Amino acid sequence: MKLYYFSEMPHHEYPDAEGEKYPSLRLEFPNRFFDREKAHANYQRYLTEYELADQVGFDGLMVNEHHSTPSCVNVGVNMSAAILARTTQRAKILLLGNILPIEENPVRLAEQIAMADLISGGRVLSGFVRGVGVEQWWSNVNPIHNRERFEECHDLILKCWTEPGPFRWEGRHYHFRHVNPWCLPLQTPHPPIWIPGTASPETAIWAGRRGYTFVPFLVPFEIARELFDYYRKGAAEAGRTVTPDKLGFLICAVTADTRAKALEAGRHFVWRMGPTLRGPVEFFSPVGMRSRAGTQFALKARPRSLGSMSYEDLVAGHFIIAGTPDEVADRFALVQRELGIGHLLLEAQESRMDHPTTMRSIELMGAKVIPAIAPL
Amino acid sequence: MRPMKPREERIRVGGIDVHTWIGGDGPPLLVLHGAGGNRGFTRWLERVAQRYTVWAPTHPGFGLSGDAEWMDGIDDLARFHLWFMDAAGLERPHVLGHSIGGWTAAEMATMSPGSIDSLILVVPAGLKPETGEILDVFYYPPPQLVPMMVHDPKTVPEWDALFGTPLSPAQQEIAVRNREMTARLTWKPYMHDPRLAHFLPRITNRTLILWGREDRVVPVECGEQYRRLVPRATLTVLEQCGHLPPIEQPDEFARHVLDFLGGDGRR
Numbered sequence: 130m131k132l133y134y135f136s137e138m139p140h141h142e143y144p145d146a147e148g149e150k151y152p153s154l155r156l157e158f159p160n161r162f163f164d165r166e167k168a169h170a171n172y173q174r175y176l177t178e179y180e181l182a183d184q185v186g187f188d189g190l191m192v193n194e195h196h197s198t199p200s201c202v203n204v205g206v207n208m209s210a211a212i213l214a215r216t217t218q219r220a221k222i223l224l225l226g227n228i229l230p231i232e233e234n235p236v237r238l239a240e241q242i243a244m245a246d247l248i249s250g251g252r253v254l255s256g257f258v259r260g261v262g263v264e265q266w267w268s269n270v271n272p273i274h275n276r277e278r279f280e281e282c283h284d285l286i287l288k289c290w291t292e293p294g295p296f297r298w299e300g301r302h303y304h305f306r307h308v309n310p311w312c313l314p315l316q317t318p319h320p321p322i323w324i325p326g327t328a329s330p331e332t333a334i335w336a337g338r339r340g341y342t343f344v345p346f347l348v349p350f351e352i353a354r355e356l357f358d359y360y361r362k363g364a365a366e367a368g369r370t371v372t373p374d375k376l377g378f379l380i381c382a383v384t385a386d387t388r389a390k391a392l393e394a395g396r397h398f399v400w401r402m403g404p405t406l407r408g409p410v411e412f413f414s415p416v417g418m419r420s421r422a423g424t425q426f427a428l429k430a431r432p433r434s435l436g437s438m439s440y441e442d443l444v445a446g447h448f449i450i451a452g453t454p455d456e457v458a459d460r461f462a463l464v465q466r467e468l469g470i471g472h473l474l475l476e477a478q479e480s481r482m483d484h485p486t487t488m489r490s491i492e493l494m495g496a497k498v499i500p501a502i503a504p505l
Numbered sequence: 506m507r508p509m510k511p512r513e514e515r516i517r518v519g520g521i522d523v524h525t526w527i528g529g530d531g532p533p534l535l536v537l538h539g540a541g542g543n544r545g546f547t548r549w550l551e552r553v554a555q556r557y558t559v560w561a562p563t564h565p566g567f568g569l570s571g572d573a574e575w576m577d578g579i580d581d582l583a584r585f586h587l588w589f590m591d592a593a594g595l596e597r598p599h600v601l602g603h604s605i606g607g608w609t610a611a612e613m614a615t616m617s618p619g620s621i622d623s624l625i626l627v628v629p630a631g632l633k634p635e636t637g638e639i640l641d642v643f644y645y646p647p648p649q650l651v652p653m654m655v656h657d658p659k660t661v662p663e664w665d666a667l668f669g670t671p672l673s674p675a676q677q678e679i680a681v682r683n684r685e686m687t688a689r690l691t692w693k694p695y696m697h698d699p700r701l702a703h704f705l706p707r708i709t710n711r712t713l714i715l716w717g718r719e720d721r722v723v724p725v726e727c728g729e730q731y732r733r734l735v736p737r738a739t740l741t742v743l744e745q746c747g748h749l750p751p752i753e754q755p756d757e758f759a760r761h762v763l764d765f766l767g768g769d770g771r772r
Contacts, residue, residue: 266644269692269693270693271688271689271692271693272688272692273685273688273689273692409644409645409646410646411643411644411645411646415643415688416643416681416684416685416687416688417684417685417688417689
């Protein structure tokens with residue numbers, strides 16, 4: 130099983146009491162609490178941590194993108210991927226991902242991902258996501274069109290990568306009369322495509338039909354298995370066999386020299402489960418963004434919100450894994466047995482977890498955990 | 506007043522079944538509902554139907570009407586309802602529209618003023634306020650939004666009947682449909698069309714604009730803007746009234762409508 134390092138590049142640099150005064154940290158919490166100097170220093174440390182993860186043997190470095198929120202100030206997944214393409218040598222660079230429905234120019238996206246792939250020597254794994262509702266508000270793209278735009282944007286990017294230009298694209302949402310990108314990915318026919326899932330059966334089926342790698346995020350095991358079943362259904366429709374390298378899973382994880390230290394560090398993940406997800410349902414799932422089936426599945430997938438769970442509940446449910454290297458290796462092996470996955474994505478830094486703690490966790494993962502689980 | 510029973514019909518327009526309430530007696534009056542959907546013959550409409558034959562279609566994508574996922578804006582809806590008038594055989598009806606229905610009515614009149622007799626625009630969206638903002642109705646959960654629609658729920662005679670009971674699953678599905686179609690039509694530019702102001706001077710029809718002074722959704726300044734732009738428009742502002750004048754002050758509202766149309770029974 131392959132391990133991936135991931136940080137949301139949080140900006141938890143304000144008094145929590147201030148954040149609590151607002152209905153949500155997303156969209157509503159005023160950016161006068163953004164600290165420019167700390168952000169400068171944080172970007173440096175976060176990138177250093179990614180570079181160490183590459184050096185110690187992580188199979189991949191995952192980056193993501195959000196907007197209008199202190200929970201993630203990585204505001205450009207292709208920008209951070211381009212930096213890592215140049216400053217790291219070995220690990221895959223997993224963009225998970227570009228938020229297709231809010232993109233106005235899929236051709237530009239195809240070019241940027243290609244450029245990161247070229248600079249990195251063909252290490253890009255290109256994730257495509259539908260995004261959370263907050264990004265619909267941020268971009269002001271009509272959430273009614275979320276799925277249509279996701280699919281059309283995807284189709285145009287794939288055409289850019291696989292069919293010679295120049296060509297014309299006249300779709301429902303995208304219109305380009307002269308498409309001929311002079312920047313194509315190093316990997317042929319194109320970088321592997323990854324798709325995350327939290328609550329949408331349609332997305333799982335869609336990914337399965339196309340043979341993309343499918344990665345549920347932070348859901349209970351039984352929900353992940355159910356999503357994988359939808360994925361397999363889609364794969365079967367297309368006559369595909371599903372191997373473990375098509376399945377991944379994302380959890381939060383940290384290790385340290387002692388169990389006590391690891392458990393203390395793991396508490397930093399609670400912030401991303403609760404405070405950063407607090408807010409009206411309209412912020413996260415605006416009108417029309419989810420199908421009726423998706424809405425029904427979302428209710429089932431989250432019988433309890435992550436925010437309502439205690440740290441102990443989150444650890445017991447394997448949403449957070451924190452322990453000595455041996456302990457986390459055992460837990461990762463358990464996740465692998467439970468889900469039959471080939472990729473485990475670790476959200477490995479959060480909130481105010483400091484630089485030395487993060488660096489030590491990365492070192493220990495490289496020295497003890499990765500060798501233990503690589504053969505699985 | 507004599508109680509009258511409206512009927513429901515499905516009228517096919519452009520391949521879409523349009524659920525329509527029809528009732529009353531007299532010259533035709535086309536009534537176009539707002540984002541909350543077609544509430545049928547509520548109190549104000551029963552009064553108006555004493556003097557006019559009311560045709561109240563449910564917009565495509567709303568309520569019990571068929572889908573129109575290809576529509577992108579209120580101008581599409583306006584063209585559709587001009588077509589609906591043909592399909593229903595309505596000749597120069599009076600047209601009354603509320604909120605996004607008012608915006609639709611205004612667009613229809615800019616497209617084909619000769620097809621319409623008098624025009625009544627009730628708190629129409631469609632124009633960008635010069636100083637304020639139109640409330641972002643999609644940003645708030647519906648239970649929080651409903652009280653913001655009116656000046657004071659306690660003064661609304663039909664409040665309990667319309668908003669007082671939990672929605673059945675079928676009603677809930679309709680509420681979601683209504684909200685989705687409203688988003689489809691009005692998301693961006695939000696609740697207005699920058700081109701509309703340039704076309705409004707074409708409206709030669711007698712026009713009544715009705716507004717609630719305390720409207721928290723579309724500010725009353727938009728009523729002034731409409732009045733300035735539509736050549737034969739008068740603006741009447743109801744005091745202690747919000748965004749739902751037909752529901753908040755049904756008797757007063759019906760009286761204004763009947764007075765304007767000249768059918769208040771005083772003849």
